[in-house]
Amino acid sequence: MEHMSETNELRIAVIGAGPAGVYSSDIFLRQLGKLGEELGLGTKARIDLFEKLPVPFGLVRYGVAPDHPSIKFIASALEKTLDNPDIHLYCDVEFGKDVTLDELLERYDAVLFATGAVEDKPLGLPGADLDGVYGAAKFVEWYDGYPTGAREWPLEAEEVAVIGGGNVAMDVARELMRNADDLKERTDIPDNVYEGIKANKAKTLHLFIRRGVAQAKFSVQELREMEKLPGVQLIINEDDFDLDDDTIEEAGKDKLTRQMVEELFTIREMAEDMEDDGDTDFEGNPADRKYYIHFNSAPVEVLGKDGKVKAIRVEKTTTSADGKMTRTGEFEEYPVQAVYHAIGYKPATAPGIAYDERRAHLANANGDGRITTEASGEGAQVRERLYATGWAKRGPVGLIGSTKSDALLIVTNMLEDLSKAAEGGRVAADRDPESIDRLLASRGVKPIDFAGWKKVDAFERAEGAKEGREHKKVIDPEQMRALAHA
Known part of the structure; x- marks a missing residue:
């Protein structure tokens, strides 16, 4: 029976391992633990977190000045969240290039975009x-x-x-x-x-x-x-x-x-x-x-x-x-x-997802995080099982804290939708947890997981210690990959 429960958990894909993606993963698991039984969803889920960079934390590592004292604090909180057996980190995997939307929808009951922003207005x-x-x-x-x-x-x-x-x-x-x-x-x-x-x-x-x-x-x-x-x-x-x-x-x-x-x-x-x-x-x-x-x-x-x-x-x-x-x-x-x-920043577009040019975010219904077929107007229909949170949902405004309240709203909507779906929300056809690993391996994609990130982090701390510093960033992606896969 043991194997049965593993493949029968809810399966959620999150795109982007910055604060928005990590907070949402954490809040999803907490809310499911609290409300899952009464919603008929059970309390078990597996979340796979995809990040195009070789390392997690997005904006906290790469968008905020290094001399912000609060950054260390936020980074360690995000780290604790990722150290969770129900959350699986897939860094160095780019959505739309290494894996497509259809491939995710085949394997996951819902897909949440937390893609943030890297371009200037x-x-x-x-x-x-x-x-x-x-x-x-x-x-x-x-x-x-x-x-x-x-x-x-x-x-x-x-x-x-x-x-x-x-x-x-x-x-x-x-x-x-x-x-x-x-x-x-x-x-x-x-x-x-x-x-x-x-x-x-x-x-x-x-x-x-x-x-x-x-x-x-x-x-x-x-x-x-x-x-x-x-x-x-x-x-x-x-x-x-x-x-x-x-x-x-x-x-x-x-x-x-x-x-x-x-x-x-x-x-x-x-x-x-x-x-x-x-x-x-x-x-x-x-x-x-x-x-x-x-x-x-x-x-x-x-x-x-x-x-x-x-x-x-x-x-x-x-x-x-x-x-x-x-x-x-x-x-x-x-x-x-x-x-x-x-x-201001211009949040990233996502292949296959409509974009609201005027407000600079992924098209979603009245800001509730449910992805729509177009930005607004009569023809905008909600697309099932697709969601957005953080800057991807609301545009480039608000501090890291507002990302938390956002995540709670979207997770609530996701759980509500899943509870109404057939099969207790288990709508993805392919429920084998290793299916995604085989798919990526067949393309020669080598994801970096949480253990791999910890190796990069340990190296950065050791390099910092040589100079009496807490930490010293590795910047070369090839060096990160070599450290993570060592």
Whole structure:
């Protein structure tokens, strides 16, 4: 009988082993344990988690600045979740290339897309194609050692601009103003990133945020990291902090906005102290880099000479209490030799799944995570057994925490649908748990499992320990494969 129960468990495929995919797997198993009996589903499931990269954790490993203190904490929580006999990790397996949708539907009762985002939204300004204009995503890939990312990064510009009012813009600006030794001491950056940041020539950075202080989308944690940059003087424009009563009242309604605004006023005071003390950094030491924070500043054009960036033209804006931005027709130009734009990501498409171009996510019904035949309109029908969660479902918004609440909603919908299906939700024809392994092997695909990832992780820790660091990232995908399959 033992074998019978194994092949009779629910079988779920999850595409993407970042936070969205890992949280959903965990929540599915928990909710099934709680509600499975009353839903007539039983309490057993096997989840196979497919990841195109050789290692798991997506955004936590490759989309967030290495000097975020919370990252280690999140990574270890994800690690604990994956260390579960009911969750099987298949890294280095690309959906649509190594395995198709039909092949998954034959073997799994439901397929959940948690594919995230790796592309930048295009800048869309005149001059965006000049040499020296970079999307944040590519720069983040470089400093996070993404397996297929750039290995060198040109950090020749002495004056740089960063465009964006969110956390990615903050990360990019902070890394551009970073002291390499300080960064190496506290993070897992690989050697090429350390050398790159050590040679960085940037002395002046301008951060341009289109709306006002109360409409920025920074987390308090990001702001606190901005406050502790050795050798960097923060410079603000006092007029930006002249908020009217309506704006203050509106900002006070939302706890996170209120905390962010309070932290920005702390930065305003720090900036004044730094200036009064003779252009110092946060510890009172002489600053050799200047970091300007410009609110109500909408870049309108990148100016070039001989095909290279030479300046950025910015229009002053005003923002009303309800967040509406008005252009003033007043322009200013700032000399810069590089421009980084962090104006949002474009979540990945998935072969065979409709995409909502306007909202930049996989087409799903009213945001409930059920995949549809087209983005919206009369013809949009729900496709059975297909779901989306995280950025794949809602577009590139929200922090890692919002991915958890998302996962609960989608898992609830999945369980409801499975409970209504025939055979107690066991609708996939091929229920042999080893069927997927045979299919991949027949194509010469060698998945990296959890044990393989642990070997990569152990090597990274050992390499870090040699330099008195907790961890040092391996960046070459071939080296990862060799370690994992050793």
